Amino acid sequence: MLSFIMLVFGFVLLVWGADKFVAGASALARRLGVSPLLVGLTIVAFGTSAPELAVSLTAALQGANEIAVGNVVGSNIFNLLMVAGLSAMVCPLVMDRTLLRRDWPISLGAAVLLLVFIAPDLTISRIEGVILLVVFALVLSTQIRAALKNRDTLESEEDEITMPPLMIGVNIVLGLACIIIGGQLAVNGATGIARMFGLSETLIGLTIVAIGTSLPELVTSLVAARKGQNEIAMGNVIGSNIFNLLFILGVSATITPIPVQATSIIDALVLIGISIVFYLPARRGKFGRAPGVIMALTYVVYTAYLIMR
Secondary structure (H helix, E strand, O other): OHHHHHHHHHHHHHHHHHHHHHHHHHHHHHHHOOOHHHHHHHHHHHHHOHHHHHHHHHHHHOOOOOHHHHHHHHHHHHHHHHHHHHHHHHOOEEOOHHHHHHHHHHHHHHHHHHHHHHOOOOEEOHHHHHHHHHHHHHHHHHHHHHHHHOHHHHHHHOOOOOOOHHHHHHHHHHHHHHHHHHHHHHHHHHHHHHHHOOOOHHHHHHHHHHHHOOHHHHHHHHHHHHOOOHHHHHHHHHHHHHHHHHHHHHHHHHHOOEEOOOHHHHHHHHHHHHHHHOHHHHOOOEEOHHHHHHHHHHHHHHHHHHHHO
């Protein structure tokens, strides 16, 4: 009974927190005079990636970060297929040109870089971890410089009255806290229910726990899509993927080298493949419900493959 209560309460916290978080992030973008895309790529993406960061850093500090790559790659595949797919099903997404020309290719390049690092020796070394962090710093500085260059234009076009700075901070911090706590409660509740039905620990790990760390991205992007905040919805997806691959793996590998299972090469290839395949319809400028349905179904097939392998 407790597991059901935790699951329901966790999802309530997730939805309520995501609503406040998106509202605060949108108001922050308006007040700073920067594109909501930048806020989606940075503050929203970094915030919703907190569970992946916590899992990977804890594992690295304990010297048991073999799960780091699987956690990150699995979360990225979920983000791209389910988070973006379901968001497009809720409301067709108008794709930002900057995201298509700069950020989506960067996310793809980061996945290729990961494959280059793990394929030869099934390890991400400390030096490779530092390289990932340097690339992340370069990407972040490029995004911020581009946003500040367009700041004056955005300020002149934006006449809407924004919420007070204090309320922006409260919405972002409180919303993010509810997202993280709600996500953990939902995972614990779902795991307890799965054990009640006799599901194996391996199956629980491959499905509920893996998906659970991406619940913040999922709910936040769905709420943003429902509110018509397309830049935040897709910026969260692509920004989280960049953050996961470059920063989380970079920090984890810098602390201690990450050994990788051979199956992670296949997962990295899957991530690269879907990044290319679904980039093609996105380049048309609008991501409709049909591609969203295909993406969600693709994830179902991928999950079935994970369970069988």
